[in-house]
């Protein structure tokens with residue numbers, strides 16, 4: 001008997017018999033460095049799902065997994081003991097637009113349209129951008145963020161594109177503070 005036999009998955013508490021096949025929660029996750037079983041590693045609920053540019057590959061951030069190599073990380077923002085939402089953070093990118101998708105609501109169609117148009121305009125202007133879908137405590141509501149790389153060649157055109165649209169004041173403020181980072 002060695003103490004290796006005492007390792008448990010941090011999420012499901014199942015004993016992890018074989019240390020060589022144990023996963024460890026990745027950097028910039030809630031359980032960073034803690035052992036986790038293969039099933040929990042792959043199946044823990046994503047807090048955020050990110051898409052880089054027009055690449056359709058999903059990059060997941062959960063409590064044990066961070067596919068972005070810690071370029072992004074999440075924190076839980078609680079609005080009361082039962083409710084809240086995940087917020088995304090990055091030191092390489094700035095959030096230029098943040099909204100919420102409500103299922104079965106007309107905002108879903110509007111955001112889909114905004115998503116498609118912004119994607120096309122950002123691609124055309126060579127903006128290095130990331131779209132992020134963020135979990136909330138409301139199963140019918142998902143956060144949708146657009147992030148642009150902290151580089152004037154990405155942030156300036158991103159903010160110019162957003163400024164030409166009728167965007168809520170909150171978005172313009174975000175752009176202004178993002179630009180002061182880039183310049």
Ligand SMILES: [Zn+2]
Nearest residue numbers: 009012037040
């Ligand atoms: Zn597990």
